[in-house]
Amino acid sequence: MSQEKTAVPGLGDGFSANPKSKLYSRSSTQVNYVNNSAGTIVPGMEQMAPGAKIKDPKDGNSSPVVGFLYSISRQGIGEYWPVHLGTNKIGRSEECSICLRENTVSDLHAELYVKQMKTTHKILAxxxxxGSKNGIFVNDEELDYSTHECFNNDLITIGLNYKLLLILIDAESLGLSVSENFMAVQEEEEPEIPFQPQNTGFNPYDHNRRPTTGTVAMDGSQGTEPGGTRFM
Known part of the structure; x- marks a missing residue:
C-alpha cells in the first residue's frame, strides 16, 4: 500500500516535514479534553455500526489531549479517539483508552506512549x-516487540482490519491557545413548580350531591347552562 500525505482541514500547514516518512513531524502544547474509550462517534453511528458504544466521558483520562487516532474501518462513516499525554492502551477490552471492537484485535494489543519535551514542547510518540496475536503495521512496515517511533500522519494497522491515522497537533504553530476573555454560557435551569391538587370534597360519582343544571366539571364546578350548544 502506498502511503500518501493525508491533508486534515486546519492542520495541513501546521507541521514541518518529517524526513523519515515524508509526512509531518510532531509538537504540541497542552489542550484539555475528555477521553472516550469507545471512540467518539458521529451522529447516527450508534445505530449503523455494530458494537459501537458511547461511554460516559466522566470515566475518561484527564491528561491533556495532543492528538487523535482516526479510522473509517468500521463502516466508513468515521470514528476517532483522543490521544493523551502518557500511556494510551490500545485493544479490544473496554478497559483500554482506545477500544477497538474487532475480532482480530487482542484484548490488550499495543501501547502508544506520548510525551512532551519541556524545553522544545515537541511531542514524541x-x-x-x-503481545498481540495478529501484530501491528506502521506504514506497511510490520513491527516486532520493540518500541517504534511514530510521527504525525502515520498509518497504523492494529490486527488485520483496523487502520488508524495518527494525528498529532502542534497547537502553538497553528495559533491555538487559551482565550483570556473566554466567556462560558451559564445554563439557567427552569424552576420546578410542584403539582398541588385541589381538594374540593366533590365526588363526581355521588349522585345524591350532583347538580341538576348545566355541565359539571370533575372538581364540582358549575359549567355551561343547559339549553343548546354555544358557538364562539
Whole structure:
C-alpha cells in the first residue's frame, strides 16, 4: 500500500516535514479534553455500526489531549479517539483508552506512549506491541516487540482490519491557545413548580350531591347552562 500525505482541514500547514516518512513531524502544547474509550462517534453511528458504544466521558483520562487516532474501518462513516499525554492502551477490552471492537484485535494489543519535551514542547510518540496475536503495521512496515517511533500522519494497522491515522497537533504553530476573555454560557435551569391538587370534597360519582343544571366539571364546578350548544 502506498502511503500518501493525508491533508486534515486546519492542520495541513501546521507541521514541518518529517524526513523519515515524508509526512509531518510532531509538537504540541497542552489542550484539555475528555477521553472516550469507545471512540467518539458521529451522529447516527450508534445505530449503523455494530458494537459501537458511547461511554460516559466522566470515566475518561484527564491528561491533556495532543492528538487523535482516526479510522473509517468500521463502516466508513468515521470514528476517532483522543490521544493523551502518557500511556494510551490500545485493544479490544473496554478497559483500554482506545477500544477497538474487532475480532482480530487482542484484548490488550499495543501501547502508544506520548510525551512532551519541556524545553522544545515537541511531542514524541512511540508504539509498542505488548503481545498481540495478529501484530501491528506502521506504514506497511510490520513491527516486532520493540518500541517504534511514530510521527504525525502515520498509518497504523492494529490486527488485520483496523487502520488508524495518527494525528498529532502542534497547537502553538497553528495559533491555538487559551482565550483570556473566554466567556462560558451559564445554563439557567427552569424552576420546578410542584403539582398541588385541589381538594374540593366533590365526588363526581355521588349522585345524591350532583347538580341538576348545566355541565359539571370533575372538581364540582358549575359549567355551561343547559339549553343548546354555544358557538364562539
Amino acid at each position: 512511540s508504539l509498542k506491541d505488548v
